[in-house]
Amino acid sequence: MDPHIFPVALEKAHRLINHGPTVLVSASDGGVSNVMAAAWACALDFDPPKLTVVLDKTAKTRELVEKSGHFAIQIPNAKQVVMTRELGSSSLNDEPDKLARAGAQLFNIDDYSMPFVSGCSAWLACKRIAEPHNENSYDLFIAEVIGAWADDRVFQNGHWNFENAGPEWRSLHYVAGGHFYAIGEPLQGHQARSPALKKPRTLSDVA
């Protein structure tokens, strides 16, 4: 495993997705591994950490999640924007070499059964909590987070450090039609409305 990847305490795992990044969902079953993009993933609880993700019935990844009961959620970054879009634009149902064409490489962590995507900024190992009504009616999956890791070049001491990591580490926030925004500059919500608010770099003219 890349020496930059280190475990994140489960009670801080929600911080990895709190800011609303587009994620990659990976799963494997019976020797088949796959990855798809998902903008509709969201934290659901702190302790034990849980999350939701919307998995359309047409997605091969959903079938692997249903069969194996496990998946990984990872936070891709700006250097992976083309790969992320490709993983969200083609299906393993149609393209057997989807992962290779998108340039997605997989790796394992310890004894966890789900595959993880190399080069991301953070990873969450997830165990599906079976909720058939949500899955059938809304394509909505609920999972418990049973492991969390991050790359120490962008997440340190329990905090994202986008402002000091290189721009290639910024998380991706999907809008539509292949358009993403990268995450931007930090803002402090606990300062009074005062000139102190001038600190954030790109917000020097917001009072």
Place this chain on the structure above:
Amino acid sequence: MDPHIFPVALEKAHRLINHGPTVLVSASDGGVSNVMAAAWACALDFDPPKLTVVLDKTAKTRELVEKSGHFAIQIPNAKQVVMTRELGSSSLNDEPDKLARAGAQLFNIDDYSMPFVSGCSAWLACKRIAEPHNENSYDLFIAEVIGAWADDRVFQNGHWNFENAGPEWRSLHYVAGGHFYAIGEPLQGHQARSPALKKPRTLSDVA
């Protein structure tokens, strides 16, 4: 109503929250109106548009949502970061003047019953879809979006235009402990891995 506020077609409403912003949830019942911050809101469907939001059992706003069956989700911006944090740090259960102290002003749109928060970038009128098991077990609420509006200074022709609007219009993305990031610069996911990727402004060195 502010002349900058215009309706967004329902089939494009998901674009308002696709990029994972922290939102404000507002509701009213029996003459009581309230607003809270929520980082855990997420799109759920396109057409009809639906969304999920996590509303803790301790939140007064949740009680108003349960009683009225309606709420608004709005996307606050960088000039509202202190207000957003305050709306997420104090409860109407403890502070009867919570809204005034946070500086939150409410307005109405047409005949919609829920209150909307002034000065945000976009607004979604939501009708709760009763799912008692999700609400009780996970604090997870599902709603249909029945109306959508945006401020034309930051959302135009069905697209966010953060890059050309002033920095005060950037959406807020909460991490923890009063720390937010503003949304950043655009990235194109559909270009080949080529020098064309150099276009995004803050990413000139990402290949």
